[in-house]
Amino acid sequence: xxxxxxxxxxxxxxxxxxxxxxxxxxxxxxxxxxxxxxxxxxxxxxxxxxxxxxxxxxxxxxxxxxxxxxxxxxxxxxxxxxxxxxxxxxxxxxxxxxxxxxxxxxxxxxxxxxxxxxxxxxxxxxxxxxxxxxxxxxxxxxxxxxxxxxxxxxxxxxxxxxxxxxxxxxxxxxxxxxxxxxxxxxxxxxxxxxxxxxxxxxxxxxxxxxxxxxxxxxxxxxxxxxxxxxxxxxxxxxxxxxxxxxxxxxxxxxxxxxxxxxxxxxxxxxxxxxxxxxxxxxxxxxxxxxxxxxxxxxxxxxxxxxxxxxxxxxxxxxxxxxxxxxxxxxxxxxxxxxxxxxxxxxxxxxxxxxxxxxxxxxxxxxxxxxxxxxxxxxxxxxxxxxxxxxxxxxxxxxxxxxxxxxxxxxxxxxxxxxxxxxxxxxxxxxxxxxxxxxxxxxxxxxxxxxxxxxxxxxxxxxxxxxxxxxxxxxxxxxxxxxxxxxxxx
Amino acid sequence: xxxxxxxxxxxxxxxxxxxxxxxxxxxxxxxxxxxxxxxxxxxxxxxxxxxxxxxxxxxxxxxxxxxxxxxxxxxxxxxxxxxxxxxxxxxxxxxxxxxxxxxxxxxxxxxxxxxxxxxxxxxxxxxxxxxxxxxxxxxxxxxxxxxxxxxxxxxxxxxxxxxxxxxxxxxxxxxxxxxxxxxxxxxxxxxxxxxxxxxxxxxxxxxxxxxxxxxxxxxxxxxxxxxxxxxxxxxxxxxxxxxxxxxxxxxxxxxxxxxxxxxxxxxxxxxxxxxxxxxxxxxxxxxxxxxxxxxxxxxxxxxxxxxxxxxxxxxxxxxxxxxxxxx
Numbered sequence: 001x002x003x004x005x006x007x008x009x010x011x012x013x014x015x016x017x018x019x020x021x022x023x024x025x026x027x028x029x030x031x032x033x034x035x036x037x038x039x040x041x042x043x044x045x046x047x048x049x050x051x052x053x054x055x056x057x058x059x060x061x062x063x064x065x066x067x068x069x070x071x072x073x074x075x076x077x078x079x080x081x082x083x084x085x086x087x088x089x090x091x092x093x094x095x096x097x098x099x100x101x102x103x104x105x106x107x108x109x110x111x112x113x114x115x116x117x118x119x120x121x122x123x124x125x126x127x128x129x130x131x132x133x134x135x136x137x138x139x140x141x142x143x144x145x146x147x148x149x150x151x152x153x154x155x156x157x158x159x160x161x162x163x164x165x166x167x168x169x170x171x172x173x174x175x176x177x178x179x180x181x182x183x184x185x186x187x188x189x190x191x192x193x194x195x196x197x198x199x200x201x202x203x204x205x206x207x208x209x210x211x212x213x214x215x216x217x218x219x220x221x222x223x224x225x226x227x228x229x230x231x232x233x234x235x236x237x238x239x240x241x242x243x244x245x246x247x248x249x250x251x252x253x254x255x256x257x258x259x260x261x262x263x264x265x266x267x268x269x270x271x272x273x274x275x276x277x278x279x280x281x282x283x284x285x286x287x288x289x290x291x292x293x294x295x296x297x298x299x300x301x302x303x304x305x306x307x308x309x310x311x312x313x314x315x316x317x318x319x320x321x322x323x324x325x326x327x328x329x330x331x332x333x334x335x336x337x338x339x340x341x342x343x344x345x346x347x348x349x350x351x352x353x354x355x356x357x358x359x360x361x362x363x364x365x366x367x368x369x370x371x372x373x374x375x376x377x378x379x380x381x382x383x384x385x386x387x388x389x390x391x392x393x394x395x396x397x398x399x400x401x402x403x404x405x406x407x408x409x410x411x412x413x414x415x416x417x418x419x420x421x422x423x424x425x426x427x428x429x430x431x432x433x434x435x436x437x438x439x440x441x442x443x444x445x446x447x448x449x450x451x452x453x454x455x456x457x458x459x460x461x462x463x464x465x466x467x468x469x470x471x472x473x474x475x476x477x478x479x480x481x482x483x484x485x486x487x488x489x
Numbered sequence: 490x491x492x493x494x495x496x497x498x499x500x501x502x503x504x505x506x507x508x509x510x511x512x513x514x515x516x517x518x519x520x521x522x523x524x525x526x527x528x529x530x531x532x533x534x535x536x537x538x539x540x541x542x543x544x545x546x547x548x549x550x551x552x553x554x555x556x557x558x559x560x561x562x563x564x565x566x567x568x569x570x571x572x573x574x575x576x577x578x579x580x581x582x583x584x585x586x587x588x589x590x591x592x593x594x595x596x597x598x599x600x601x602x603x604x605x606x607x608x609x610x611x612x613x614x615x616x617x618x619x620x621x622x623x624x625x626x627x628x629x630x631x632x633x634x635x636x637x638x639x640x641x642x643x644x645x646x647x648x649x650x651x652x653x654x655x656x657x658x659x660x661x662x663x664x665x666x667x668x669x670x671x672x673x674x675x676x677x678x679x680x681x682x683x684x685x686x687x688x689x690x691x692x693x694x695x696x697x698x699x700x701x702x703x704x705x706x707x708x709x710x711x712x713x714x715x716x717x718x719x720x721x722x723x724x725x726x727x728x729x730x731x732x733x734x735x736x737x738x739x740x741x742x743x744x745x746x747x748x749x750x751x752x753x754x755x756x757x758x759x760x761x762x763x764x765x766x767x768x769x770x771x772x773x774x775x776x777x778x779x780x781x782x783x784x785x786x787x788x789x790x791x792x793x794x795x796x797x798x799x800x801x802x803x804x805x806x807x808x809x810x811x812x813x814x815x816x
Contacts, residue, residue, distance in 0.1 A: 098715045
């Protein structure tokens with residue numbers, strides 16, 4: 001005969017264990033919530049949890065689970081209800097709870113015997129029924145999820161704690177200290193790492209995959225920092241950024257060499273490897289100009305007097321360019337080139353300046369005599385008559401181009417073409433045709449009057465697809481290249 | 490003390506009675522089972538249905554199969570309590586003039602009260618003591634009725650004119666109430682065949698003794714019901730009350746009076762009898778479900794709003810069953 005007493009004990013024991021398991025899960029979930037709150041508070045306060053905090057959190061979680069388990073086991077389950085739930089689960093026709101009901105009857109009670117016989121006639125897999133179910137496991141899952149969230153708050157989420165961010169920035173700077181200087185928008189020489197950090201932390205920064213792609217396809221790739229800055233810049237002209245920053249960096253570089261030469265006047269002046277590297281980086285970011293040529297000569301010149309001469313020449317060219325910018329009457333020269341054949345700064349042949357000229361694809365909006373369409377700028381070689389821009393008071397040239405089919409095509413493509421007219425000392429006028437998001441720098445192999453960029457999108461497409469470039473960015477690149485193709489040389 | 494043999498005999502008795510009555514009554518299995526349940530539970534049964542559905546015949550067949558003393562009362566508005574209970578009559582013979590009690594039809598073991606709602610409340614109340622306590626008080630004399638005492642009453646729900654609905658106290662005396670439905674086509678064909686071709690409908694011969702019936706009644710009482718199911722039955726009964734715990738919103742809105750404690754007892758007893766019929770050694774939830782509506786539907790009275798909205802007690806009980814959790 002079925003030993004209902006023993007079965008009752010076993011079922012009760014299992015039920016208490018299950019209840020303890022569930023209550024332990026609930027307690028752990030509560031402790032995990034407390035841990036999460038602590039992690040969020042620590043993140044908000046900028047404190048980095050230490051080992052003691054982790055130990056305390058673990059202790060709280062384990063302790064809560066243990067207490068929950070003990071409390072869950074403490075409560076005696078209602079055995080008839082347990083048996084009824086087993087009956088329902090096993091489909092026994094309420095035999096178990098009825099057997100419990102008649103357990104106190106005499107041994108030969110016919111109903112008790114019949115119930116026992118019925119129960120014994122079929123297996124009773126009650127242990128299989130009394131397993132942790134969803135409601136028992138749910139608190140544990142919640143607890144694990146909350147603990148994971150707490151760990152993510154502390155470790156994984158982008159940005160991390162304030163202390164983490166500071167630490168990351170410090171590490172970034174340390175890593176960048178090995179790389180060459182790049183040009184920053186404020187005109188001060190800095191390290192590439194700084195630009196990278198700034199680009200990451202600013203909204204609207206250029207996507208890294210796009211920067212990589214452009215750096216790869218450009219024949220003379222500029223620095224990543226410059227690319228990132230140029231791509232991220234939507235309002236400020238990239239040309240202005242480069243001209244001013246390059247000038248400042250060159251100035252600082254030359255000053256640094258001069259100071260070193262003065263400090264160690266007895267020895268032969270020579271460039272260190274680090275200085276050469278920095279100079280190469282500067283050259284890579286500079287447009288073709290006498291100053292750039294002079295600096296290239298500095299790089300290749302022999303130590304000693306030849307080097308000093310080259311440096312002096314470079315300094316002179318730089319000073320003349322700076323004077324043209326600082327001249328009050330020529331305030332526009334820094335941003336607008338003189339007419340072809342004229343000098344923006346008197347007879348100074350090495351003046352350099354850039355003038356961003358907006359072109360509206362929708363219609364004629366400018367009045368400058370030298371306005372040119374992008375097609376003209378792209379296809380026609382510069383000459384004195386062709387490239388004569390409208391001259392304002394300061395002799396600077398600025399104007400708006402006539403809308404042409406190419407410009408209209410650009411407008412249709414959603415691009416805003418910008419025309420940059422510049423003069424490069426003795427080499428005459430140079431035209432740059434830029435659109436937003438395009439690296440300012442012309443390819444090194446191109447001539448001074450060549451188009452800055454004109455690449456086939458087909459070539460680029462494979463690159464874009466091989467990288468994790470967002471679709472939106474990919475479309476932007478495609479639209480750009482489609483637009484450029486129509487007006488390119 | 491119940492034995493295995495008692496259980497087996499009780500079950501066999503039920504099967505035999507069911508078969509014997511079914512030979513006379515066609516297509517009325519539920520009223521037959523309800524009558525047997527009422528018999529084995531020492532209760533009483535109220536049959537409600539249109540005329541001509543075989544209510545009276547069913548009672549007569551059951552009484553014939555039981556071999557018990559059978560009496561019939563046809564209720565009318567001018568029926569007096571004495572016409573049921575009996576009365577003292579003046580006897581004037583050689584021994585002199587004296588009063589002698591002449592027992593009424595209530596002194597039977599199976600009493601058919603036909604169209605009980607046509608009797609006045611005063612007459613109806615004459616049944617109260619007999620149905621609940623199994624005895625009758627006439628004058629200053631209380632007389633014990635012979636066991637078993639089974640009242641099978643019928644009422645016609647259609648002809649309401651000149652009727653007196655049973656008061657709550659009276660209707661609560663009935664353990665079960667069954668709605669006698671109309672037979673289907675096959676049953677109707679069989680009924681017409683028996684009624685038109687045979688020489689009258691044969692009533693069953695007695696197949697049970699008084700001892701068998703009382704033993705079966707004892708078996709039903711001893712049949713176990715688990716404590717959770719007992720609590721479940723109590724919750725079901727409470728849920729029929731508008732102020733009861735766990736009552737559905739419909740019950741709160743449409744019920745004037747819910748089931749009484751007597752209803753809970755009737756439910757559990759009926760479930761036990763159903764379990765015995767099914768050969769189960771214990772009461773199951775299915776037995777409670779089978780007994781739920783017959784045991785409670787006449788104990789739930791609708792309020793004015795419920796009557797006006799056309800709510801039926803059956804639908805309310807269905808909702809109570811669905812809304813009441815087993816655990």
